[in-house]
Amino acid sequence: MKxxxxxxxxxxxxxxxxxxxxLIYFDNGATSQKPEAVINKLNEVxxxxxxxxxxxxxxxxxxxxxxxxxxxxxxxxFINAEKKEEIVFTSGTxxxxxxxxxxxxxxxxxxxxxxxxxxxxxxxxxxxxxMLCERKGSKLKVIPVNDNGEIILEEYYKLINxxxxxxxxxxxxxxxxxxxxxxxxxxxxxxxxxxxxxDGAQGIQHAGTDVRESDFDFYVFSGHKIYGPxxxxxxYGKEKWLSELPPYQGGGDMVDKxxxxxxxxxxxxxxxxxxxxxxxxxxxxxxxFDYVLSIGREYISSQxxxxxxxxxxxxxxxxxxxxxxxxxKKISTIxxxxxxxxxxxxxxxxxxxxxxxxxxxxxxxxxxxRMGIDGTVxxxxxxxxxxxxxxxxxxxxxKVIQMFS
Amino acid sequence: xxxxxIQEEIIEEFSAFDDWMGKYNLLIDLGRELPVLDPKxxxxxxxxxxxxxxxxxxxxxxxxxxxxxxxxxxxxTKGIVALLIRVFSGRSPEEIISADLHFxxxxxxxxxxxxxxxxxxxxxxxxxxxxxIAFKAKNxxx
Numbered sequence: 404m405k406x407x408x409x410x411x412x413x414x415x416x417x418x419x420x421x422x423x424x425x426l427i428y429f430d431n432g433a434t435s436q437k438p439e440a441v442i443n444k445l446n447e448v449x450x451x452x453x454x455x456x457x458x459x460x461x462x463x464x465x466x467x468x469x470x471x472x473x474x475x476x477x478x479x480x481f482i483n484a485e486k487k488e489e490i491v492f493t494s495g496t497x498x499x500x501x502x503x504x505x506x507x508x509x510x511x512x513x514x515x516x517x518x519x520x521x522x523x524x525x526x527x528x529x530x531x532x533x534m535l536c537e538r539k540g541s542k543l544k545v546i547p548v549n550d551n552g553e554i555i556l557e558e559y560y561k562l563i564n565x566x567x568x569x570x571x572x573x574x575x576x577x578x579x580x581x582x583x584x585x586x587x588x589x590x591x592x593x594x595x596x597x598x599x600x601x602d603g604a605q606g607i608q609h610a611g612t613d614v615r616e617s618d619f620d621f622y623v624f625s626g627h628k629i630y631g632p633x634x635x636x637x638x639y640g641k642e643k644w645l646s647e648l649p650p651y652q653g654g655g656d657m658v659d660k661x662x663x664x665x666x667x668x669x670x671x672x673x674x675x676x677x678x679x680x681x682x683x684x685x686x687x688x689x690x691x692f693d694y695v696l697s698i699g700r701e702y703i704s705s706q707x708x709x710x711x712x713x714x715x716x717x718x719x720x721x722x723x724x725x726x727x728x729x730x731x732k733k734i735s736t737i738x739x740x741x742x743x744x745x746x747x748x749x750x751x752x753x754x755x756x757x758x759x760x761x762x763x764x765x766x767x768x769x770x771x772x773r774m775g776i777d778g779t780v781x782x783x784x785x786x787x788x789x790x791x792x793x794x795x796x797x798x799x800x801x802k803v804i805q806m807f808s
Numbered sequence: 809x810x811x812x813x814i815q816e817e818i819i820e821e822f823s824a825f826d827d828w829m830g831k832y833n834l835l836i837d838l839g840r841e842l843p844v845l846d847p848k849x850x851x852x853x854x855x856x857x858x859x860x861x862x863x864x865x866x867x868x869x870x871x872x873x874x875x876x877x878x879x880x881x882x883x884x885t886k887g888i889v890a891l892l893i894r895v896f897s898g899r900s901p902e903e904i905i906s907a908d909l910h911f912x913x914x915x916x917x918x919x920x921x922x923x924x925x926x927x928x929x930x931x932x933x934x935x936x937x938x939x940x941i942a943f944k945a946k947n948x949x950x
Contacts, residue, residue, distance in 0.1 A: 422828060745882035747861045755828040763860060777862075777881075806829075806836060807883055 410698065411787050413438040424757030427792045432577055432605060432736055432783030433761050434627045437691070444690035445632060448683040456682045457656055457673070471682045474689035475672075481692045482622060483613040484639055488671040491645070492685050495636035496604040497527040499623035500571070502638055502675065503600060504531035506648040507569060514540035517566040521546040521554055522773050523576040523583065526766045528602045532571060546572070548773060552579040552728040556587055563591060570599045574606030578765040578781065579728025580711075580736025582606075589618055598644060604628055608785065609707060609734040611700045620644055626684060631691035635684035638675070645671050652677040698786065706786040707735040713790050714782065717797040723804060727774050735788075738765075738779040741800065744807045746780045752806060753780075756799045811903060814895050815911040822915040831915070835887025842890040845879035856935050860928060861885045867939040873898050874943055876936065888917065888929060896936050901947070904940035909933060 411417050414436045419426045428436060448470070454463030456471045478490045493499040512518070518532050522545055529543075536543050544567075546559045554572075563570070570592045575582050589599045598620035603612055608629040614622045621644065626635040640648075650657055650668055654677035659667040668674040695703065714737055718724050723742040741749055750762035763778040764771045771778055782796065809817070825831045849866040856863045861882035868875050875897045880886040895911070896904050912929060 745861055745885075747882045748884050751884055752829075752832060755832065806833065 404702070405698070407787075407789060411789075413440070413694070414787055415439060415442070417787060421757050421759075422755055427758040427788075427795055429782045429784055429788065429792070429796065430759045430761050431608075431785040431788075432580075432628070432765075432781060434633070435608065435630050435785060436787070437632070438630055438694045440694045441631060441687050441690045445683055445687045448686050453683070455679055467682055467686075470686045470689075471680070474685045477689040477692050478637055478639075481696075482607070482637075482639060483615050485615060486642055489639055489642050489645060491638040491640070491672045491675040492680050493623075493636045493638050493675075494634055494681065495625040495627070496525075496602060496623050497625075497636075499636050499638035500527055500600070500602065501531045502651045503621055503623070503640070503648075504535045505651040506675075507644075508535040508539060508541075509649050510647060511568050512539045512541050515566065516541040516568045517544050517562075517564070518542070519544045519546060519559070519562055519567055519570040519572075521559075521572045521583065522548045523552065523554070523579070523581070523770050524571075524573055524767065525577050525602065525604065526768070527604075528571055528573060528600075529769070541568070542566075545769075548770070550774075551730045552576055552581045552770065552774070553730050553732075554583055554588070556584060559588060560591055563595060563597065565595075567592075567595070567597050570597060571602070572599070573602040573604070574612070575609070575734050575736075576728065576767070576770065577605045577736075578767040578770050578779065579730075579738050580605075580733045580783070581728045581730045582732040582734065585619075586617065593618065605734065605736075608695075610704055614639055626688040626691065629688075629691055630694060631688035632684035634681045635688050642671065645675070650674045650677065654678040656680075703786045707784065710784045710786075710788055710790070710793065711735040711737070714784065714793045714796070717793055718782075718800070721797065721800055721804070724800065727776070727779055735784040737782045739782070740776065740779055741804060741807075744803060746778050748807055749780050749800070749803050752803045753796070753799050756795075756802065758796055758799050811895055811899060811907045815909070815914075818891060818894070818911045819914045832884060835884050835891075837887070838890040839880070839883045839886030842879070842886055842893070843877065845877045849877070850879060856928075856931050863889060863928070863932060865889070865932065865935055865939075867936075867943075869901075869943040869946070871947070873900055874904060874940055876939075885928070889932065892932055892936060901940040901944035905937055905944065 416436045452463050452466035454467045456468040458464055475490050476487050479487045493502055532543055544562045547555050549555055572583055572588055574585055585601050592599045600621040601619045603622050603624040607624045620641050622639040624637055627633040657669050657674050657677040659669050718739055725740050727738045746762040750760055753760055761781045765781055822831055850864045854864045854866050856865055861880055863880045865878045876893045878889045880889055
């Protein structure tokens, strides 16, 4: 078992200084830092075997194609999908949801059909569905949340009906860190033969996700939030669904036979992978999964639980700090405001103290509206953060209060 | 004093601080000292687009010079607005339009505000110049 300082040493950027102060990185919800293993893997691809995948007859193309397909297998195993063919690489969560909203929409959505999302969604799981609704004349229905940002299941059960075609909800609120009861949501949808899409952008890195055990029909996430490279993401779909859906982009590698009269599409998953994919990042993502597994999901989960408990205690102990999303089911993310001090003022001063947080609506305006606020300061922690860093955050917040009072 | 001289004066004042906390404290003080903007002007019409914190800017033109009143919900932003008002308020539209604003870079505001913030700052300057252009046109059309 690695010590925390050994773990931190795996992430070169964590030793950086900003404005002459040690970096305290609490913006993992926006993007996580990369371990040496991932950085080296990208380097390795470009140095040793860069060649376009699935095309060449030469050694480099063979090697990169092989690594790319090994990466697909690692994703399958990481989320416990049944088949490798159910793993489609995309540019990220946003890319995955847009692809699905288009393909699913083309095949299954008609006028007056309904799509259910929740108040907690990131704009990436709202706007593609709204665009679909505009094209098809369908309707978006929204599951409300209570004052703590928790899904009100009774209201969801009332929304779901014969017109519902898909339920698309997040696994975890990116803005508040509150965990969504996706199990209950999935069961209720399945009882009416309605598929679910779970947005795992903020979920996959904090707890293991088993798509088979959870019985998700579609699951999407981004590589860069789970210690992998930017520009790669995954759209998982059960084969029975993916095989029914039309491609969302046309181009090379996704076809079976092309003539000007008629083109037939390739088999899964390639029919959803038109053009040159970001294979170096896919290969890098596999290295990130290897890294996560080497640290251990139990370790990550217990470490993050401890950070959440400690940070909640520290922040709650500061008079004038108000936490939004006070739920007992949360990932290691805390959203807060200091009474009477604007979030940007807080964020800018913390930045100059070397503490990176995010301020604003976190691309989730509806939940901010629900809370009756313009935005929050968000501290998103992960297993490489420490209690000492949380102490520094506490001191930083006291400094902010002193400066603006 | 000319716009140029006021900019030099601001650069001089900020050069007294070599750390960010000092500069921020000065901006906070400037923000606090900014005369209050009548709440009736804190409307959508006077809200500047492109800023992540809210900034309202209200211009008045007396036929020869433009004066500005402003407010923001964030204090550091308000301090920056106060600096812009100090540079531009009481100037003729022509002076405002032709002003070359270099103090922002010199005191390190542009680099050290996050990109979205820097855009907000540019939106404020753009809005001030747009008002000046409108007032100039009004004068010419008389």
